[in-house]
Amino acid sequence: MASLSIAPGDQIHKELVMKERKNVSRRGFLKALGGVLGTSAFAWLGKSPAAFGSEPEKPDKLTIRAWGGLWGEGLDEAVSKPFTDQYGIEIEYDRTLDYPMSSKLITAQRSGAEPPVDINWTVPALGLKESFMDIHEPLNTDLVPNLKGIVDKGKYDTAYTPNNEPWPVAPLYFYTVTLTYRTDMFDPEDYGEELSWKSLWDDSLRDQIGVYHEGWGTTPIFAKVWGEAFPNNILEASTEPWKKLKPNIALVGDDPEHVSALAEGETPIVITIPTNALEAESKGAPIGITVPAEGTLGKRDVLGVAKNIPENKKYWAMKYVNRSLDPETQTKFCEIIGTVPIVENAEPAQKYLENPAFPTSDKQLEQIFTVPAKVLVENQGSWFDRVAEIIG
Amino acid sequence: MLALKNRFFTILDKLIDCIPDAMKPRGKTGFIFLIPSLALIGLLVWGVGFLLWYSFQIFDPLYLVEPGPTLANYRRLFGGLFYWKLLWRTTYVSVLVTALALLLAYPYAYLVTRIRSSLARKTLIVLSIVPFTIGVIIRAYAWLIVMGKGGLLNSFVFLITGTRIKLMYTGGAVIVGLLQIMIPIAIIEMIPAFTAVGRDMELAAENCGANRFRTFLYVLLPLSRPGITSAALVTFTLTFTSYAVPKFLGGGQFDLIGNQIYQQVFRTMNWPFAGALSLVALLVASVLIYSIFHFIGHGELRM
Helix, strand or coil, X not given: CCCCCCCCCCHHHHHHHHHHHCCCCHHHHHHHXXXXXXXXXXXXXXXXXXXHCCCCCCCCEEEEECCCHHHHHHHHHHHHHHHHHHHCCEEEEECCCHHHHHHHHHHHHHHCCCCXXXXXXXXXXXXXXXXXXXXXXXXCCCXXXXXXXXXXXXXXXXXXXXXXXXXXXXXXXXXXXXXXEECCCCCHHHHCCCCCHHHHHCHHHCCCEEEEHHHCCCHHHHHHHHCCCCCCXXXXXXXXXXXXXHHHEEEEECHHHHHHHHHHCCCCEEEECHHHHHHHHHCCCCEEEECCCCCEEEEEEEEEXXXXXXXXXXXXXXHHHHHHCCHHHHHHHHHHHCCEEXXXXXXXXXXXXXXXXXXXXXXXXXXXXXXXXXXXXXXXXXHHHHHXXXXX | CHHHXXXXXXXXXXXXXXXXXXXXXXXXXXXXHHHHHHHHHHHHHHHHHHHHHHHCCEEECCCEEECCCCCHHHHXXXXXHHHHHHHHHHHHHHHHHHHHHHHHHHHHHXXXXXXXXXXXXXXXXXXXXXXXXXXXXXXXXXXXXXXXXXXXXXXXXXXXXXXXXXXXXXXXXXHHHHHHHHHHHHHHHHHHHHHHCCHHHHHHHHHCCCCHHHHHHHHHHHHCHHHHHHHHHHHHHHXXXXXXXXXXXXXXXXXXXXXXXXXXXXXXXXXXXXXXXXXXXXXXXXXXXXXXXXXXXXXXXXX
């Protein structure tokens, strides 16, 4: 299908605006233009082509960057398969890791090339950074109506988003950074009635703790627990805790290493996300998950629709995002991967209800804190460097 | 096969005939074959130039790169102890792994070329090649089975001492993991050198009254120097730039310079600093490679 892009200021653009002003009927206007303008006009106008009585041509497939393991299985099972069944569009996965994919997207955007993926499923800091760099198409409730169902805690503070966009990317679910442990090797009750993050500095835990590379997800927690000026001075507030924790650190790795360390019993305690705990448990390891008394960091992974993809793909990519935010889809997806749904009317899995690592009740949600988008995007790199300098 | 070869050269000759006489290199047709290599080297030089340009740009966390020039990246690199430590660690690990790999590969390569049984020789060669068929990451992870807390070595230690020791995620684990990868490479590099040193040279030395040690010191070692040099170069370079083994066996606590460059490129996305780091690493590696040529190199390989 021919695709034509229209930039503000173009002659066609001006004509379109004039015709809109003259209140020309949309259907008649569409007929007049015929198929020449294609779906780019719809996208530019910010209207759903469905609202005009037609949909853009379906692409054969959409490519999504996605994690593997339980994450990938969950997305495939709960979102992609039903989407393919409904629309006949195949979903292809690109398993490039989140950070390298971000570099690829930036390079593609800067060289004017088509991006390697149509949809990027990524961590919040990268998704937002990519939005600040104009890599993602802002979303709106016309094309992604399920955004309206996102709960207040899942919404972005527009003071911190690029161009104050309400939806630079779509938050997909909540998850927390938790203390995950082998129940046969560590008992939280040995460290008091309520476990504190500060217990991790105990000498008895020498060479017992696993953390993320460069302290991903952990630095803000340490700053909150030890510092006084959260979230303004996370770098300095977290430095001392990292130095104190160093002798107790046995492993610095990413999701696969965390799962393997827990499953093999190589590292009894790992500061990681619940999905890794579930994956280690599925390998037969006795696993406990807890949130220490001071609370923990809440995160929202995101879906971003890439710019510079054909307009019809953009439309169907947004349909995919909309599908992922459907309450029924969210219920199934979050149960599989061990996260908390982000939209109203989605049901959190019963088995997670009592666990503070899967916050659903008001009391549990009070324990969760987040870092504002811009603070995260602007500072995460320096947090990474500081932790690498301390541990590496 | 021969016919195909002849046909290839016939076509090549015809192509060369098409070049106007004035432009035809006299007796230097072979230089045409240098063009792909020169293009590749040109690409590498362009890449290094690009790194150099990047290293003087300003990092911006939101938009990645702002126009420079600035010396901030080099000030940061040389101003902090961490990057000195990292360069030092990378250098000593590379030198140590190279020395150990040569030491362990040398007798093996010698045995391969001197053993009389054809079957035994072929078996030894195959055994040294087999590790190449397994990916580096899989080989690194396999050490978990050997060095993990419940692994083979620790079970043995536990039987004797009643305690388990930390073997994984240490500098020792990284060195062992790198050695496992570098030894087969060193063997393959050294075999041709030993093949070139005929057994009769050793017999002649022995006939002249040299004992085995003197034969080794004055005949075998000098004549096998080209093999040692090339093995040293390859193992040193690969160790200096290694990423996967320090990542998986060092558990993030024994990073080498490659890990830090990866972090700067992909995680922090500080491309200007990654450029500075890469260039300094390239400079240090070049000095050390020059030293290998200078101190071990022989004949054409001597600098």
